[in-house]
Amino acid sequence: MARISFTQHLRAVGPTDPASYDxxxxxxxxxxxxxxxxxxxxxxxxxxxxxxxHIAIFIDGVMAPRDQALARPLATNSEIHIFQALSxx
Amino acid sequence: MTDRLFASTRKGLFxxxxxxxxxxxxNVSFLGSPVTGLMxxxxxxxxxxxxxxxxxxxxxxxxxxxxxxxxEIAAPSYSGIDAGxxxxxxxxxxxxxxxxxxxxxxxxxxxxxxxxLFKSDDRGRSWQLVKSLWDDPRRLKWSGGGYDQPGIHxxxxxxxxxxxxxxxxxxxxxxxxxxxxxSWALGxxxxxxxxxxxxxxxxxxxxxxxRLVRCATRPDEFWIQHHNGIFKSVGGIAEWKEIxxxxxxxxxxxxxxxxxxxxxxxxxxxxxxxxxxxxxxxxLVAMTDDGGKSFSYFDxxxxxxxxxxLIYRHGMVIDDEGTGLAIGSTTGGLWFSGDSGESWNSxxxxxxxxxxxxxx
Numbered sequence: 001m002a003r004i005s006f007t008q009h010l011r012a013v014g015p016t017d018p019a020s021y022d023x024x025x026x027x028x029x030x031x032x033x034x035x036x037x038x039x040x041x042x043x044x045x046x047x048x049x050x051x052x053x054h055i056a057i058f059i060d061g062v063m064a065p066r067d068q069a070l071a072r073p074l075a076t077n078s079e080i081h082i083f084q085a086l087s088x089x
Numbered sequence: 090m091t092d093r094l095f096a097s098t099r100k101g102l103f104x105x106x107x108x109x110x111x112x113x114x115x116n117v118s119f120l121g122s123p124v125t126g127l128m129x130x131x132x133x134x135x136x137x138x139x140x141x142x143x144x145x146x147x148x149x150x151x152x153x154x155x156x157x158x159x160x161e162i163a164a165p166s167y168s169g170i171d172a173g174x175x176x177x178x179x180x181x182x183x184x185x186x187x188x189x190x191x192x193x194x195x196x197x198x199x200x201x202x203x204x205x206l207f208k209s210d211d212r213g214r215s216w217q218l219v220k221s222l223w224d225d226p227r228r229l230k231w232s233g234g235g236y237d238q239p240g241i242h243x244x245x246x247x248x249x250x251x252x253x254x255x256x257x258x259x260x261x262x263x264x265x266x267x268x269x270x271x272s273w274a275l276g277x278x279x280x281x282x283x284x285x286x287x288x289x290x291x292x293x294x295x296x297x298x299x300r301l302v303r304c305a306t307r308p309d310e311f312w313i314q315h316h317n318g319i320f321k322s323v324g325g326i327a328e329w330k331e332i333x334x335x336x337x338x339x340x341x342x343x344x345x346x347x348x349x350x351x352x353x354x355x356x357x358x359x360x361x362x363x364x365x366x367x368x369x370x371x372x373l374v375a376m377t378d379d380g381g382k383s384f385s386y387f388d389x390x391x392x393x394x395x396x397x398x399l400i401y402r403h404g405m406v407i408d409d410e411g412t413g414l415a416i417g418s419t420t421g422g423l424w425f426s427g428d429s430g431e432s433w434n435s436x437x438x439x440x441x442x443x444x445x446x447x448x449x
Contacts, residue, residue, distance in 0.1 A: 009145075039161060043145040046179035047167040054144040084144045 002029050004080040013039040026057065026080065027070040044082070054085040091408035091448050094425075095136075095156070096417050097124040100441035102138055104156055105423075112425050114438050118156055126403060128186035129449035130212075132194035136449060137213065139164075139183035147180045149213055156449075165199050165207035165216040170223070178203050182236070185403070187244040190251020198254070200241030204231055206256060208270065219270045222256075227275060230294040231261030234316070242402055243301035247308050255311070255326050257301035262293045263313070263326045276326035283317040284362075299342045300402040301326075304351035305409075312354045314344040314402070316362060321381055323351075332381030334358065336373070340365070343405035345414060352380040355407070355430055357400040357416060365399050372396040374416065374430050390433030391424060398422045403445030417443030 005018040014037045023029035034041045046052050050067075057069040058081040064072050074080075092107035093115075102124040104116040118124075119140060126139040136152040138159065150159040167178040182202040189196025189208075199207040199216065206219040222228065231239035239261050247253035252269040255276075262277040277293030285295045297316035304310045313320040313329065318339045320329040333339070340361040347353035356375045359365050367373065372391040377384045392398070398418030405416045414426040416433075421443060423436035 042148075042164070043142075046146065047170075048172060048177045048179055049168070050179075052144060052146060086144075 001076075002074050002078045002080055004029055004033065004082070006082045007084055009084060009086075010040065010043060010082070013037060013043055023074060025070065025074060026059065026064075026072055029074065029080065030070070056083040056085065057081070058083070091410065091413050093449055094406070094415055095127045095447045095449050096423055096440060096443050097127050097138070097403075097445040097447070098417075098421070098441040098443050099123050102127060102156070103438070103440060105436060110427070111434065112436060114436075116156055118152075118159060119150075124444070125183060126186055126445045127447045127449065128188065128197075129447065130188045130194075130197075132188065132191075134449075135212070137186050137197065139186060141182060147183050149183060151213060162213040163209075163215060164213075165201055165205070165209075165218070167203075167205065167218065170205075170218060178205065181238060182240060184240045184242045185244055187246060190246050190248070193251050196251075198244045198246070200244050200256060202236050202240030203238035204228065204240055204258065204261070206241050206244070206270070221266075221271055222264065222273050225273060227294060228261070231258055234259035234297050243298070245301060245303045245311075247303075248305065249308055255301065255303065257298040257313070259299060260295065260297040260316075262296040263298055263301055265326050274327075277329065278327060279329035279331065280313070280315060280320055281318060281331060300344050302344050302346045302354075304346050305348035307351040310351035312344045312346050314341050314356060316340070319344070319356060319381065321354075330381075332377070334375060334377075334381070334384045336368075336375060336384065336386055341400070342402040343400045343416070345405045345407040347407065347411040348409055349411050350378075353378050353411070354381075355405065355414060357405060359399055366397045367399075370395045370397060372398050372418075372422075374414075374426075374433075376430050387430050387432070389431065390426075390435070392422070396422075401444060404443055406446045406448055408448050413448070415446050415448075417446045419443065 001020040006014045021029045021032040057064045094105045096103040101120040102118040105112045106115040123141045128137045138150045140148040149164040152159045185200040187198045197209040207216045209216045243257035245255040255265045257263045264273045280296040282295045299314045311322045319332040345355040371393045374387045417423045421440040424433040426433045
């Protein structure tokens, strides 16, 4: 099982604490999370199912390129962190 | 309905209530989040708030209790539209929300960037892209105005016939359907664009209409605040007459139209397009009472020193009586008038930048 944690800015729509979900890829894990938190995908993915700009994914301590992160194969017990860049004033 | 006004701002939705002669802040929703627009559904008073959460996308919320509590509902989505193409669309901004006609109590219309018109017949539980307009080959001539992509910012339903829908595009002119959105006609004869090669100045699809507003009780009459001018029509959106206000600056975004008198409309002029601030730092509201033959300029109660307030296209509203007006600015100024714009009072608050106002 992968261990996934989300930025606090998503606490209204996703897990508030790190959670464990099954999946061979990040896309699989997010689909599993979405079964418990159905609003979450639209916050992470655009209308075409791509990761939104400024969403940052770390898998086992390494930032995954945004265009490859969803398909990235996961190891057993992978640690996933989902952050976002904040901007504006 | 005219004793409550919502200001959609970069940092939340601010509700003001009229008490006696003045207005006071009554409630704040979504504090800290950009709210880009608010609509009240006339069928039952439900409120709809559009949010642009930036990194997390565009969201839509509904309130059944006048704004005390909100629940997120579906936002329009381009999922599956042009999928696989390099520039497959995704919702960038929910630019305008409108209710359907009186015979359509569950209908919502949404104008968006990147240029799609959406409709919902279940109050935003599901949305359908109006494919007839999206797939119209003439749409490919639309282009971004102030944003990277074009958008629909004005949707106007004919109160006599809810199948008649007029929309305006920045940049892409004015369009009308008379069959509920099955097919579309391009209007705009007489509009003039000063920012394109001269031979294209009257091309109806090159027109950067900033706002299109219909007179509520004379539904064939419209006003346009355009990128470089003001235009008036008396027979739908097909043909337009250019209006030349005497005060320097036909540039602006917003227009309000008297719901009872189509000859009467209000504008907020600014120095033209590359600058966009009130001339000499003095904020004025312009009003014509005679269809644009003459204009009055009102400044009482508005800042006349070092005011650099710009009023966006949804930042001026008028009430059903035609006497209450409000304007909200990009620097967070908010002013109310109870005498058809002749005098103004400032809101008792310094607000974040204001995207739009709505009486509700």
